[in-house]
Amino acid sequence: MFEIKTPEKYISEPGALNNAGKYVREYGTTGLVVAGTTAFSAVQDVLKKSFLENYVSFTFFPFAGYPTLEKAKQIAEEAKENRAAFIAAVGGGRVHDAAKAAGTLAGLPVISVPTIAATCAPWAAVSIIYTKDGDFEQFYANPHTPRVIVADTKILMDAPERYIKAGIVDTFAKWYENSLGMTGNDDPLPLQISVYSAKLAFDQLEKKASAALEEKRAGKITDNAVCTIDSVFYLAGLVGSFVGARAYSGFAHPFYHASRRIPASRVMLHGELVAFGIITQLVLQKKSDKEIRETIQRLAGFDEAFTLSDLQLEDRDLPVIADRILAEFPEYTHFGFGRTTEEIVAGFKTADSLVGEYRENVQKK
Numbered sequence: 001m002f003e004i005k006t007p008e009k010y011i012s013e014p015g016a017l018n019n020a021g022k023y024v025r026e027y028g029t030t031g032l033v034v035a036g037t038t039a040f041s042a043v044q045d046v047l048k049k050s051f052l053e054n055y056v057s058f059t060f061f062p063f064a065g066y067p068t069l070e071k072a073k074q075i076a077e078e079a080k081e082n083r084a085a086f087i088a089a090v091g092g093g094r095v096h097d098a099a100k101a102a103g104t105l106a107g108l109p110v111i112s113v114p115t116i117a118a119t120c121a122p123w124a125a126v127s128i129i130y131t132k133d134g135d136f137e138q139f140y141a142n143p144h145t146p147r148v149i150v151a152d153t154k155i156l157m158d159a160p161e162r163y164i165k166a167g168i169v170d171t172f173a174k175w176y177e178n179s180l181g182m183t184g185n186d187d188p189l190p191l192q193i194s195v196y197s198a199k200l201a202f203d204q205l206e207k208k209a210s211a212a213l214e215e216k217r218a219g220k221i222t223d224n225a226v227c228t229i230d231s232v233f234y235l236a237g238l239v240g241s242f243v244g245a246r247a248y249s250g251f252a253h254p255f256y257h258a259s260r261r262i263p264a265s266r267v268m269l270h271g272e273l274v275a276f277g278i279i280t281q282l283v284l285q286k287k288s289d290k291e292i293r294e295t296i297q298r299l300a301g302f303d304e305a306f307t308l309s310d311l312q313l314e315d316r317d318l319p320v321i322a323d324r325i326l327a328e329f330p331e332y333t334h335f336g337f338g339r340t341t342e343e344i345v346a347g348f349k350t351a352d353s354l355v356g357e358y359r360e361n362v363q364k365k
Contacts, residue, residue, distance in 0.1 A: 011150050017043060032088070034099045035095060103142070113150050116159045120240065135260045157229070166271030171236040172202055193238075206298075255273065281338075293354070322341040326344070
């Protein structure tokens with residue numbers, strides 16, 4: 001037996017937000033909308049109109065900073081005080097992680113209205129909880145995913161390109177990491193579904209993501225954009241739906257979480273740090289030079305091949321990150337790589353060198 005945590009509805013199309021009121025009304029007529037001011041300003045007119053047309057009222061909770069457990073408790077208390085029947089998360093991953101935890105604490109359904117496609121947080125059941133300063137603190141396992149995801153492709157593709165590219169690479173990581181567990185010898189069905197979903201997302205993004213970005217620049221939204229958004233939310237979210245609170249078995253996400261210990265790295269997006277983790281994982285696995293260089297080229301195609309300097313990381317930071325990975329995220333080590341601080345640090349430096357070499361070669365052409 002295995003448990004699957006998925007939304008009850010996933011709506012993905014240009015203009016989806018026009019019908020948001022209809023979807024949330026199934027859970028009640030009073031809600032708490034949690035959003036950052038920038039995200040809310042991008043959708044408030046459409047959202048208010050749709051809620052009004054469906055006789056749904058809401059209280060606004062302005063979100064800023066990081067998704068701490070304390071902030072989740074504040075949101076839950078606000079929802080209770082306003083007798084909200086649901087919590088709607090409007091924005092990016094931080095808002096969704098806080099709102100999902102708040103929904104658990106308040107015993108309320110969460111509605112997801114993503115405004116950027118930088119991670120699969122609008123789907124995932126788990127909340128990533130941080131300290132107030134932005135360091136990773138814990139995985140908070142929620143019993144449910146958001147009940148409804150309203151992914152308005154027009155709004156998502158109108159967001160800054162940097163977020164979409166980070167989401168694409170974060171989705172690539174699902175394949176690099178989850179495929180590690182496949183042996184081809186009577187693998188558990190949940191693992192197979194997870195890995196094949198990751199491969200499908202990877203393949204779809206390889207085919208359509210670049211075209212979607214080119215069309216975005218031209219002000220067009222086509223099936224390429226919808227497929228790209230669905231890969232980042234639906235397929236990447238599905239990957240984690242079958243494996244419980246620990247959604248990743250590789251190195252790239254542990255690198256992201258561990259690097260949060262270094263304040264300077266917090267200017268980087270989730271997917272941007274994960275991208276360097278992917279390259280380092282391949283180095284530690286002793287993958288062929290050809291495969292590593294092809295991966296760097298793939299990531300560079302989305303402006304996601306970074307050096308340590310780009311990530312604001314110095315030599316003195318590398319053992320700190322490596323030690324934390326081994327102390328807090330050691331599960332991947334049973335695959336036989338990255339088992340000592342020295343090995344991981346050497347992997348970081350090799351990955352850094354290979355990205356630098358790639359850039360030099362590109363400049364020469």
